[in-house]
Ligand code: FES
């Protein structure tokens with residue numbers, strides 16, 4: 001067993017874990033933060049994306065011990081209390097989710113994308129940046145709209161309403 | 165349209181929990197004292213089990229129990245069932261072998277369930293599962309669909325030729341006569357590639373047994389928890405129906421693959437009593453590839469006959485359908501009654517004859533996957549029609565239009581009676597949105613850049629709203645396919661709607677609330693949709709076959725009508741008027757011709773306090789239930805147009821435009837409906853260009869991960885252009901037809917018709933991967949196959 005300490009969604013946590021515990025298992029099973037999902041076993045689907053030290057990582061491909069001393073943000077830590085993060089609001093406004101299973105990973109990836117690349121994301125950029133996230137429900141059409149709009153809203157620009 | 169009623173693009177109520185990470189999927193649940201299960205799976209496609217030695221595994225840390233097929237047999241637990249009886253042409257019933265939840269004597273595909281290891285942690289269960297020693301005697305395996313019939317390897321002794329059934333539909337003699345007088349016959353050999361459904365949430369289950377009450381609970385990733393309970397109790401015999409509660413909480417996509425009653429879920433409930441603790445299992449992705457039911461996998465020879473005026477006069481097909489190693493829950497119906505009755509497409513075809521051989525192979529079971537039979541039929545029809553137009557030198561749109569059914573109702577030669585439609589309207593609208601007029605110019609521009617551009621149509625029809633119970637009963641279904649609803653009005657006027665359908669991405673919590681809001685004039689915020697728990701909802705048939713709107717919402721409508729009728733009685737007492745004078749509109753019960761009225765909520769309160777009427781004259785309370793059995797299938801139809809550009813040097817196909825115009829009848833929430841279309845198209849494009857399950861000759865699945873099986877990703881797809889036409893469905897009270905499967909049905913032939921248009925010949929099969937396209941482009945254009 002091994003001791004691991006990190007900050008998760010702003011709160012310090014410490015636990016004694018089996019060293020082979022993945023970060024996603026640590027979040028889901030030890031901290032019961034089940035918003036981060038697992039969709040594959042080959043680091044392909046992105047359902048597990050969280051932010052570690054400010055960057056998106058696939059939590060299924062990081063050992064919890066590698067996050068020791070780090071700062072982790074999950075989908076549960078994104079909203080500001082009752083106020084949704086602009087990217088969360090954009091996914092709802094643009095119907096960027098159906099079953100919701102890929103959604104936490106999509107949103108965390110999208111926030112990271114906007115943080116890195118700024119508010120003006122072209123469709124081509126968004127589609128290529130989503131390479132590591134698989135959605136089986138939406139056909140990505142509305143996810144692209146949501147990310148475009150959410151990135152703008154993150155920069156303080158008003159969110160466009162979905163076309164009707 | 166504004167507001168929250170029928171036709172409004174209301175943002176989804178369920179999204180709040182999903183975008184904040186508060187969804188509750190089966191794997192998110194942890195029961196007190198739970199143990200974890202890992203399955204020992206067959207590494208062989210076909211083998212006899214000589215012995216299973218669990219001694220080393222039992223000694224591993226944390227192991228609670230190891231169970232095998234012998235334990236199942238000792239407890240007299242029955243096998244998994246197939247719920248649709250198909251009879252062969254000669255009248256004999258289909259030949260089904262046994263399907264134990266844990267193998268007994270033999271394994272029949274890679275991934276078949278041999279034993280289960282239950283341990284304190286999942287890691288311990290897995291570690292121990294690797295130490296279970298199984299002595300196998302490998303047997304020859306049969307894998308290839310086309311070669312299964314009469315192969316040396318026999319999957320089940322009950323079906324010595326590996327033939328489950330030799331089924332047929334339609335009129336053989338009339339069809340032969342049509343072909344005899346045909347001016348032109350088109351012949352195609354068609355493979356409908358095998359797909360793996362891949363909802364992003366894998367299957368999971370927790371079984372729990374309460375020794376105090378003798379009751380069981382199963383939390384599971386199911387599209388139809390009541391059907392699961394019925395099968396687990398009545399057929400598999402785990403517990404009486406009233407002692408088994410099945411809960412399907414949030415479910416992360418299904419696409420058909422979560423309809424079925426599988427081995428793992430069955431074992432979790434059964435084992436929970438044996439170990440006296442909850443037993444949890446969550447599939448990993450590799451297991452999902454190996455052991456979820458697959459879809460499609462047809463090999464077909466198809467022919468279309470036209471007369472000298474380019475009028476279609478006959479169609480015949482011979483299809484071999486791979487059913488895998490065992491008959492899954494509804495597998496037998498998919499290549500038969502969900503397939504051949506759609507072979508008339510949107511066309512007036514006087515004679516049709518279809519023969520279907522269902523075969524066993526040493527591969528995973530094959531069952532319904534989004535569209536289920538209808539994509540296979542549409543692919544056959546739309547490839548035949550497109551190729552025929554090309555061979556006749558006719559414009560494919562004109563050829564289609566000429567042969568469309570124009571008068572309704574229309575009885576096809578293959579069971580279906582189409583109630584309504586306007587196929588030309590969808591075609592014209594799609595051609596306009598797709599700018600077909602400008603295609604020639606775009607093609608020339610592509611040619612200047614050395615690229616090949618093609619355009620492909622698909623005029624699809626599907627039979628949804630599954631289904632009239634008597635009709636499906638006469639065709640062999642083991643169940644009725646009605647739906648139930650209960651509308652419970654609370655004393656404060658808020659409402660719970662209990663439905664037997666199940667939402668796993670379709671947005672029922674919003675759409676169904678819109679219906680209630682529309683009919684009762686209440687805010688959707690005061691309406692709660694309850695589904696997915698057999699203790700709350702009495703019975704229901706679940707969600708598949710695009711049935712929840714047409715059938716599920718019709719049941720709700722019926723229950724709402726009863727609520728209004730009862731409300732009028734209550735209002736009559738409260739307003740001291742006669743019942744016949746009470747009108748209900750805009751959420752108020754009014755005395756006709758006066759200004760006396762009560763709001764819906766006030767009447768609800770009166771119904772419960774029961775102060776204004778005698779409980780002997782009128783029962784207190786406001787709660788009504790309904791069962792709705794549809795009078796017919798519904799027939800959503802439309803036209804999809806795909807435009808591709810191919811790079812002849814790399815074989816890469818880029819979808820430049822994808823246009824979908826669909827007639828779904830009345831649409832409750834256009835935002836959600838468009839989302840369903842998008843998702844369906846993505847799966848259809850996946851089938852056409854990327855996805856394909858491949859078994860090698862020994863029966864190993866070589867596409868068992870996302871690195872080997874190509875799922876459509878954002879960069880593989882364009883944005884879609886979606887339009888609608890509408891002929892309201894006369895067969896249900898709301899005029900709804902259903903939209904869940906359209907894209908997956910329509911897209912594959914649209915894409916392949918575009919690809920073949922670009923490369924200039926028909927010799928390519930799905931998936932048209934860059935390698936396949938590159939080869940097809942290199943090949944000299946062969947002479948056309950037909951006369
Ligand atoms: S679960 Fe992490 S990438 Fe699929």
Ligand code: FES
Pocket residue numbers: 096097098099100101102103134135136137138364416417669
């Ligand atoms: S919304 Fe279901 S997988 Fe993306």
